[in-house]
Amino acid sequence: MSDDLTDDEIALLCAIGEADPSKLIGNQTRDLERLISNGYLEPADSDPESTFKLTAKVCSFLASAVPV
Numbered sequence: 001m002s003d004d005l006t007d008d009e010i011a012l013l014c015a016i017g018e019a020d021p022s023k024l025i026g027n028q029t030r031d032l033e034r035l036i037s038n039g040y041l042e043p044a045d046s047d048p049e050s051t052f053k054l055t056a057k058v059c060s061f062l063a064s065a066v067p068v
Helices: 007-014 027-037 056-065
Strands: 041-043 052-054
Touching: 007 027, 027 041
Parallel strands: none
Antiparallel strands: 041 052
């Protein structure tokens, strides 16, 4: 599977702090699973306000995707 992210996956990453996995529907659930399995998200054990946190991999991806 490609490491390229879809627009929907990027949108989910941007809203991950507010995302409630129990309220995700259809493709959002699939996108969340793909983001976790590809190392873009991990459980946020230390933050009780958020279920997931961004990894260094996604931070690097986002930094390279934004023109300076």
